Amino acid sequence: MGDPALLAVDNVSKTYLTGDVPVRALIGVSLEVRPGELLAVMGSSGSGKSTLMNLLGCLDRPSEGRYLIDGRDVSRLSRAELAVVRNRLIGFVFQSFQLLPRTSAVENVELPLLYRPLLAGERRRRALQALARVGLAERAGHHPNQLSGGQQQRVAIARALVGEPKVVLADEPTGNLDSVTSVEVMALLQQLVADGITVVLVTHEHDIAAFASRVITVKDGRVVTDVRQTPVPAVPHPTVAVAGTLHATGVP
Amino acid sequence: MSPLSVLRVALRALVRNKMRAGLTTLGVVIGVGAVVAMVAIGEGAKAQVQKAFESMGTDLIVVLPGSQNFGGMQGGFGSGQTLTWDDLHAIQTELSAVRAAAPQLRTNTPVLGDGNNWGTQVMGTTADFFVVRNWALQFGRPLQASDVDGATKVAVLGQSVAEQLWGEPARAVGDVLRIKGVPYEVIGVLTPKGQSPMGMDYDDVVLVPAKTFMTKVQGGIKQNIPGSILVAAKNGRESARTAQQVQALLRDRHKLVDGDPDDFSIRNLAEMANAQQQGTQTLTMLLMAIAAVSLLVGGIGIMNIMLVSVTERTREIGVRMAVGARPVDVLLQFLVESLTLSVIGGAIGVGVGVGGAWLLTAKFGWPTVVRPDVIAIAVGFSALIGVGFGLYPARRAAALDPIQALRYE
Numbered sequence: 001m002g003d004p005a006l007l008a009v010d011n012v013s014k015t016y017l018t019g020d021v022p023v024r025a026l027i028g029v030s031l032e033v034r035p036g037e038l039l040a041v042m043g044s045s046g047s048g049k050s051t052l053m054n055l056l057g058c059l060d061r062p063s064e065g066r067y068l069i070d071g072r073d074v075s076r077l078s079r080a081e082l083a084v085v086r087n088r089l090i091g092f093v094f095q096s097f098q099l100l101p102r103t104s105a106v107e108n109v110e111l112p113l114l115y116r117p118l119l120a121g122e123r124r125r126r127a128l129q130a131l132a133r134v135g136l137a138e139r140a141g142h143h144p145n146q147l148s149g150g151q152q153q154r155v156a157i158a159r160a161l162v163g164e165p166k167v168v169l170a171d172e173p174t175g176n177l178d179s180v181t182s183v184e185v186m187a188l189l190q191q192l193v194a195d196g197i198t199v200v201l202v203t204h205e206h207d208i209a210a211f212a213s214r215v216i217t218v219k220d221g222r223v224v225t226d227v228r229q230t231p232v233p234a235v236p237h238p239t240v241a242v243a244g245t246l247h248a249t250g251v252p
Numbered sequence: 253m254s255p256l257s258v259l260r261v262a263l264r265a266l267v268r269n270k271m272r273a274g275l276t277t278l279g280v281v282i283g284v285g286a287v288v289a290m291v292a293i294g295e296g297a298k299a300q301v302q303k304a305f306e307s308m309g310t311d312l313i314v315v316l317p318g319s320q321n322f323g324g325m326q327g328g329f330g331s332g333q334t335l336t337w338d339d340l341h342a343i344q345t346e347l348s349a350v351r352a353a354a355p356q357l358r359t360n361t362p363v364l365g366d367g368n369n370w371g372t373q374v375m376g377t378t379a380d381f382f383v384v385r386n387w388a389l390q391f392g393r394p395l396q397a398s399d400v401d402g403a404t405k406v407a408v409l410g411q412s413v414a415e416q417l418w419g420e421p422a423r424a425v426g427d428v429l430r431i432k433g434v435p436y437e438v439i440g441v442l443t444p445k446g447q448s449p450m451g452m453d454y455d456d457v458v459l460v461p462a463k464t465f466m467t468k469v470q471g472g473i474k475q476n477i478p479g480s481i482l483v484a485a486k487n488g489r490e491s492a493r494t495a496q497q498v499q500a501l502l503r504d505r506h507k508l509v510d511g512d513p514d515d516f517s518i519r520n521l522a523e524m525a526n527a528q529q530q531g532t533q534t535l536t537m538l539l540m541a542i543a544a545v546s547l548l549v550g551g552i553g554i555m556n557i558m559l560v561s562v563t564e565r566t567r568e569i570g571v572r573m574a575v576g577a578r579p580v581d582v583l584l585q586f587l588v589e590s591l592t593l594s595v596i597g598g599a600i601g602v603g604v605g606v607g608g609a610w611l612l613t614a615k616f617g618w619p620t621v622v623r624p625d626v627i628a629i630a631v632g633f634s635a636l637i638g639v640g641f642g643l644y645p646a647r648r649a650a651a652l653d654p655i656q657a658l659r660y661e
Contacts, residue, residue, distance in 0.1 A: 059574065059654050080578040087576020098571045098658060102268055112575040114257055159575070 004071065005032035006166060006198050007056060012065030012075075014051050025051040027221040028065070033167075038193045038231060039200045040212035048221040050171070053202055057090055057169045058082045070166060087115050091160025091197075093170035097152045099144040105155045106131060106140040112163040130162040131155070134188060150181030157188055161197065168192060170201040174208055180236075186211045187234035253581050262589040265561070273593060276557045280597025280637065281604055283547030284630045288605025290543040291626045293612065294536025296619035301532055304447060305525035311351075311488040312384070312522075313495050315343075315481040315502070318515035334515045335477045339505055343483060344380070347501060349494040351486045354380040357465050357479035363458060364430040365417035365438070372413050374431055374458045376465020376479070384484040385445075392425040392440030395461055403463035407436040411444040411455035429458070434468050436460060491522040550597065551637035558590050558645035569649050570657025583650035590642025591635060598634030602627050 009031040016023045025048045033039055043049040054060040055067060058074055061082075067075045074085055086092075091112075099108045109127040118126075131137050134154040144152055153173060160168045170189065174182035189199050190211060201212065209215050210232045217225040266273040317334045343353045357376035362369050381387075382394045390411070399406050407429050414421035417429075421441045429436045445454035466473045485494035495518050502516055562569070569582055577585075606627075609620040 054655055057574070080580065083573065083576050083578040083581075086574060092574050094658065098567065098574075100568055100571065111572065114261070115253055115572075115576040115578070115581060117254065120257070163576075 006035045007033040008068040010066040012062040015063045024221055029223055035198050037198055037214055038212045040209040040215045041202045042209055043218035047218045049202055049218040053171055058085050089166045091165040091168040093156050093160050093173045095172040095175040097156045099152055104141050108155055109158045109162050127162055130158040134158045149177050150184055153185050167198040172202050183234050184236045187236050190234050258584055258588050262592050265589055276553050277593055277597040279550030279553035280594050280634055281601040283550035284598045284601025284634050285604035286543035286546045287630050288602055289608040290539035292609035292620040292622045294539050295621035298532040299621050300619045301528045311485040311491050313483040314519040316517045336475055340481055347497045349486055349490055349497050351484045352380045352383040353481055353483045354378050354384045355462055355477050356482050368417045370416045372456050372458055376460055376462040378462055384482050388443050389440045390443045391422050394440055400461040400463055405436045406439045408440040408459040410442050410457040412453055413458055414441045491520050495520045551641040554590050554593055555641035558642055562645050562649040566657045566660040569652050570654050573654035579650040583646045586646035586649050587642050591638040594634045594638025598631045
């Protein structure tokens with residue numbers, strides 16, 4: 001593991017002011033995530049794991065300490081500069097999918113590319129490609145309410161990877177899905193890692209964390225455990241459509 | 253984000269809520285339509301007044317004889333006969349600012365011609381009248397000095413009189429017109445002049461030589477002019493100076509000392525025209541103010557709906573920010589949305605305003621003038637309203653924290 005860290009959190013603290021009372025959500029956290037890792041972040045609610053994810057995703061800035069992505073210090077950037085970093089380097093997957101309603105799948109996937117200097121045709125081409133990678137090429141014109149939960153989350157994953165990010169941050173991506181579709185989604189995330197994208201996911205389910213190559217636990221604003229493991233391969237149920245998908249993307 | 257993408261996203265957001273966008277736009281449509289129509293009405297009134305005064309001649313000054321005391325009762329201006337033929341001659345020859353001057357002796361009486369009769373105004377005047385009023389003949393010839401000096405029984409008809417009596421104005425020339433039983437030879441018909449600012453028909457007039465008028469209509473030649481004097485200034489813009497000259501001359505001739513009131517009265521038509529125009533100007537401003545209020549209400553409608561839209565789409569804003577929209581991208585998105593609403597409303601409003609003005613003219617005969625610069629200003633103003641009233645909601649959207657926005661229920 002001699003690779004330089006892709007994400008380097010260096011002695012970071014985050015303090016919120018709720019009313020007059022300061023709440024210390026993170027206390028002196030240091031963490032390095034290397035390229036190709038599938039890191040699962042575990043912890044109960046209020047442990048600080050959401051705060052950690054917001055910092056990793058450049059949605060928030062640390063109160064103290066430094067945060068480097070790909071060697072670049074982003075802890076003191078302005079809101080606009082952080083937006084550019086998110087656009088270029090980070091993909092997001094949310095528990096509640098967060099697709100725009102009454103907007104077709106392909107247009108949802110295009111969204112990150114809208115904020116890049118690309119021609120409409122090129123945007124569409126890349127969005128369709130990303131949809132094909134998650135096995136939903138034939139659903140490009142469907143609106144979110146015409147898709148199942150699993151399909152919606154796959155559209156969201158396509159949106160996260162359409163901009164070819166270095167890292168995908170998934171906040172309880174299986175939280176709203178049944179166990180069969182959860183495995184499908186985890187198979188996709190494992191596939192992203194195989195394709196060279198680093199994935200950080202938050203979960204509170206141990207069987208989901210089992211698919212990761214490394215598991216950390218956050219408690220009271222501190223990282224309390226950090227375990228590397230051999231990930232369990234996520235094998236979707238053979239009758240599910242995603243099997244064909246993986247085949248289509250070149251996976252046996 | 254490219255300008256085209258911004259516009260496309262804005263249009264899509266509006267199309268998604270057609271009813272709401274339509275109703276919001278309606279507010280601007282009514283506002284801009286009202287402004288355009290109201291200004292058209294105001295400008296129309298102004299143009300009508302202007303036209304009326306132009307047909308009368310803004311370089312004209314009317315000199316009325318002063319009042320006289322009849323046994324302790326003061327008569328109004330024009331009741332006496334303080335102007336003399338010598339006064340008229342002096343005005344014609346001694347004043348540098350005067351182009352021409354002519355007497356006007358008037359009476360209303362029925363006249364007969366071609367077997368018909370018609371009540372009209374008969375006016376005794378001189379050959380100068382045609383110069384003063386800048387009035388050309390359509391058929392025949394005008395009065396000449398020899399007609400006036402010789403007190404010949406000839407008449408020049410106004411367009412309306414010729415039409416009423418002969419039907420065909422050209423047929424009147426050479427025929428006989430009877431005034432109070434006395435036959436006159438019709439020697440000419442005037443070109444049509446239209447209406448006075450007060451709605452009087454200029455063409456409803458019969459002109460006869462002043463001397464003939466005094467002997468045959470009024471009964472006897474007098475030293476005083478039994479009527480008024482019409483004076484034309486050399487320069488249309490110098491009517492005020494001309495009026496001063498006439499006043500000074502008459503005061504001198506009438507031997508009035510300082511402190512004595514004028515025994516005559518001078519009406520400057522250019523000043524009256526200005527007063528009238530100022531009246532219509534005030535009307536235009538008033539109408540515009542009312543219309544501007546409705547445009548303001550339309551703008552508030554836009555702000556209201558944009559605030560609702562920002563609240564409704566908080567999660568969308570959060571998602572957009574998460575995937576890389578900068579605050580300025582979000583600001584522009586909402587600004588372009590409100591701008592689109594207001595400009596579309598403005599464009600339709602111009603159509604409604606122009607159509608409304610046309611309808612008022614066609615149905616009710618109101619004079620309206622649609623000025624292209626007013627249309628440009630109205631559209632520009634509606635765009636300004638879109639930006640002005642869209643800025644606050646757009647800034648609120650841009651200031652959202654993506655973490656909070658994504659969690660918004």
